[in-house]
Amino acid sequence: MLPVLLVTVDNTVLGFALPKIAEALRPSASQQLWMIDAYSLVLAGLLVSMGSLGDRIGHRKLLLVGSLGFAIVSVLTAYSDTATQLIAGRACMGVFGAMLMPSTLALIRSVFEDREERRLAVAIWATTLTVGSALGPLVGGVLLEFFSWGSIFLLAVPVLVPLLVLGPLLLPESERDASGPLDPISILQSMAALGAIVYGIKHSASNGIDWMALTTFTVGAVAGWMFVRRQLRLPVPLMDLSLFRSGTFSGSVAINLMSLAFLVGFVFFTTQFLQIVLQMSPLSASLALVPGQIMAIVVGMAVVPVAQRLPVHVLIPILMAFAGAAFLLVASMGSSLIVLVVAFALLNIGVGAIATVSNDVILSAAPPAKAGAASAISETAYEVGVVLGTTVFGGVVTAYYRGALQLPGFLSEVQMMLASETLSGAHHVAADLSGDQARELMTQAGRAFEGGIGLVSWVTFGLALMAILIAWRTLRTPKAQSAEGH
Template identity: 90%
Template sequence: MLPVLLVTVDNTVLGFALPKIAEALRPSASQQLWMIDAYSLVLAGLLVSMGSLGDRIGHRKLLLTGSLGFAIVSVLTAYSDSAVQLIAGRACMGIFGAMLMPSTLALIRSVFEDREERRLAVAIWATTLTVGSALGPLVGGVLLEFFSWGSIFLLAVPVLVPLLILGPVLLPESERDASGPLDPVSILQSMVALGAIVYGIKHSASHSFDWMAVTAFAAGAVAGWMFVRRQLRLPVPLMDLSLFRNGTFSGSVLINLMSLSFLIGFVFFTTQFLQIVLQMSPLSASLALVPGQILAIVVGMAVVPVAQRLQVHVLIPILMAFAGAAFLVVATMGSSLTVLVVAFALLNIGVGAIATVSNDVILSAAPPAKAGAASAISETAYEVGVVLGTTVLGGLVTAYYRSALQLPEFLNEVQTVLASETLSGAHNVAADLSSAQAGELMAQAAWAFEGGIGLVSWVTFGLASMAMLIAWRSLRIPTNQLADGH
């Protein structure tokens, strides 16, 4: 659970540190988004590859190698002195993070052969997954209250050192499948597909939907098509697409992806709103989200006995309704502190329980020999959800902010460019103005940013409603699978 906690905390902790990082490194709007997404993008692009590599060389060996590399790169990233260096460090962290995630779930599959024991173990794993994402703001708030922004990366050392010491003693090695070598072409195709599509979304949000965005989307689509085509032809594919023939497996993967994108998107705009618009300290802002974090822990475990009695195609739409309600509350009632606290609690009730149920379905639907592949697909969906949460939902907030912002006439050209890019940029500009001018600028910036939050909340409510229908139709587990314990 240690690497799971760390990797998922890293997905959200940086979003909370963005105001301080923006003040220190002065990144552009695009660089701010890449600081968050470089990590998840590389992680998502390599998870399937690392899952297959773990099946071949052993998941314990891969886990320990990834832990050592992650700790070293985290320390180096903590002392970045430019936005580009920080983005590069986050990308390298993604490489080693990809070694950690599939190994943890695959080792659980190897250790717990009894279905009920494994269901509880997966529930703990999935709860840790959700709790890590939810704890990111709290951990970030505490660290940023007393230390510099680099401390959020140094967190990796005390978390991973115990794993490196105790892992060789306590963790058994998984079964190995040496059926074929890794395919570098498939790895490249998967990363190009993800990278190009994410770049297209970011470019559209930061600039406009122009020929650059169209080219990026086209390149991503072509690379994705080539990847799928290659996997269907390879005797030992990098991603076992045959797993998607199981409707409950593919439906659970999609629901997993969507629910995490909702959570990450919410954290992205809420942490900035609390600190910059409501002027809360990092610690105070993080404490405001504690009720939701507690609920994520409680519900993630409490849903286990419920899942044994209620069919998954009924349970997950109910849970997704909580996530939809969270965004409906924000869309209709605004983004005051009370509303955001209540919405975050509702969101964590839904996402926390969905992570447990969907991951149990994903893992149970796959045969033991394909545990690594199934785990990697599950975590790829998780990381793609993280990327889409920041890119799509965060990008929508940014796009609305840029289009709706009406800047005061007293700003010079440089100040106008900085303030119009991001809320953090406006905040940095305001620091150099008189109190009256700063107040006028931040009032306009807050109004534009809050409008973006409202737009994204309506969009996400619609997506959550769509997810409920997808779950209802796709997650009906056949009777023969129930009889077999899957």
Template identity: 85%
Template sequence: MALANELSRSNTSRRWFGLCVLMLPVLLVTVDNTVLGFALPKIAEALRPTAGQQLWMIDAYSLVLAGLLVSMGSLGDRVGHRKLLLIGSLGFVLVSVLTAYSETSMQLIVGRACMGIFGAMLMPSTLALIRSVFEDREERRVAVAIWATTLTVGSALGPLVGGVLLQFFDWGAIFLLAVPVLIPLLVLGPLLLPESERDGSGPLDPISILQSMVALGCIVYSIKHGASERIDGVVFGTFLAGALAGWIFVRRQLRLPVPLMDMTLFSNGTFSGSVLINLMSLAFLVGFVFFTTQFLQIVLQMAPLSASLALVPGQIMAIMVGMAVVPVAQRMSVHVLIPILVAFTGAAFLLVASMGSSLAVLIVAFALLNIGVGAIATVSNDVILSAAPPAKAGAASAISETAYEVGVVLGTTLLGGLVTAHYRAELQLPAFLSDVQSMLASETLAGAHYVATELAGDQAQQLMQRAGSAFEGGIALASWFAFGLALIAILIAWRTLRLPKIQPAECH
């Protein structure tokens, strides 16, 4: 009996140590989504990229990552998620080191794209391996809560990590961060993580892989181009191409005996609703971080490190609530719990829209937002993982991660695009600016700040007051829009998550 108890405790410790190792790539990939923005000024000074190259430095990673997530999730189902995780980690480390020492803008862009390839191997594998490590339903709830909390906190930590690293090191440090984070995974992963159950039903379909990449890549690019440039033929052309590729992809999956993505998963209303709510909640979080970090640094003139520290209370709330919601989720129906959580995100944007963008308001609003998003990530990902059979855990995980990446893109493009559009429309430029200065100042808030550094004190103050006012008006507009989306999300959750109460994964 004593020996059995000792073995049980040993296995329990092994599972939770394994979970700690699994959280390392989750934290790294999510931080990487938001950390680069802080490094762009130093990168621009060192590599002298064009405006288009700066855009691709950010976009290359998310475009490739979003386009490959579904394919990599299904590949992991076939070859084993532990194997794919270790290959992805090794590749991510090597490419990150090479990217850190880029000598040209094109090298950096190519490096970011390659990081997206290996990043797509990491994220679905982490969630799928949780299914393999934790067979007990209640233990798995806690493990998914930790995974989801790490996901949320990682996105919010990007600005803090960037502020700290750039305070003391050069821009390459943000890429070298991958080395100390992933090396422990490469060493301990084979020892602590079991291989996942494999789906030996057939090889991957290369046509489906290409279709999914074209669909996601084109749609994501069209949204980004429309927000950062203008609504033109490129936007409509790429969006239509992506939509057509997506329609062909879905039809092909329904016909294939062994599809790349099991479309029958979406017949479960709880699964579909959870994926959509997960996407929207991440869009709320990333959009808020996008415009808040600019406002704190440029309008309120806070240093990067100080601005990132202002977001720490919200990050603490995400950690606390992400874990505290586990016992609540065991006692409350999902269709009741998630609308309540979405209401917290709506309250955050309502506060900013009605009370303005002062430092105190933004701190409180970010805390409210993280209460909602942190708990939603825990509950929705638990539902998504539970709805899929074990052999399709990777595919379900990939769908969840694809929703995450699309949510990241939508947050920056929709909410950030609204702020930028309002700024450009409402900014009243002083008459003393030259034509070149007016063009730079009217493009972005950062452009106005750059022009202000060349002006005398009174003129610089006048320009920044007008720019700050226009940008703050854009924040209010985006916040009202997000509040309306939150109301819609509440209705979606109430209707879709009511349907099935029985989750297939309850039976092991």
């Protein structure tokens, strides 16, 4: 659970540190999004291949190598002098993070041979995913209150050192399966598809849809098509796409991806709004989100007995309705502190339980011989959801902010450019202005950013309704199969 907790905390903790990082390194709007997404993007692109590598060399060995590399790169990233260095460090952390995630679930399958014990262990694993994402803001708030922004990366050392010391003593090595060679072409195709599409979304948010955006979208679509085509032809594919022929499996993966995108997107804009617009300290802002984090922990485990009694095609739509209600609340009531606290709690009730139920359904829907491939796809969907949460939702908020911001006439051309890029940029410019001028600028910036939050909340509410329909239609299973799956 240690590496799972660390990797998932890392997905959301950086969003809380963005205001301080922006003040120190002065990144552009695109660089701010890349700081968050470089990690998740590389992680998502390599998860399946690292899972396959673990099958060949042993998952314990891969886990220990990944832990050592992750700790070293985290320390180096903590002392970055430029935004480019930080982005490169995050990308390298993604490489080693990809070694950790598949190995944890594979080793759980090796340690727990009893089916019921293994099911509970997987539920705890899934709950840890959600808890880690929810704890990110709290951990970030506490560290940033007392230390510099680099402390969020140094967190990896005390978490991973016990694993490196105790792992060789406590963890058994998994069985090795050299059924086929690793396919570097498939790895490159998957990363090209994800990278191009994410870059296109980021570029569109900053510069509008132009020839560069259309070109990158086209490259991403072609690379994705080539990846799918190659997987269907390979005797031992990197990603077993035949699993998607099961509607239950496909629906669960889609729900898993969307729920994580909702959570990470919410954290992305809420942490900036609390600290910059409402002018709360990092610690105060993180404490405001504690009720939601508690709900994620409680509901993630409490849903296990409920899932044994309620059909999954009924349970997941109910849970997704909580997530939809969170965004409807923000869209209709605004972004006050009380509204955001309540909305985050509602969102975690839904997402915390969905992570547990959907991972159980994904493993149950796959044949036992393909459990490893199914878990790799589940983890990939998780990380793609994290990427889309910041890329799509962050891009929508940024695009609205840039279009709606009405800049005061007393700003210089350079100040206008900085303030119009990001909310952090406006905050930085305001620090150099007199009291009245700073208040006027931040009032306009806060109004534009809050308008972006309202827009993205309406969009997400619509997506939540779509997810409810997907779950209702795809997750229906015969009663005997459903009972066996739970």
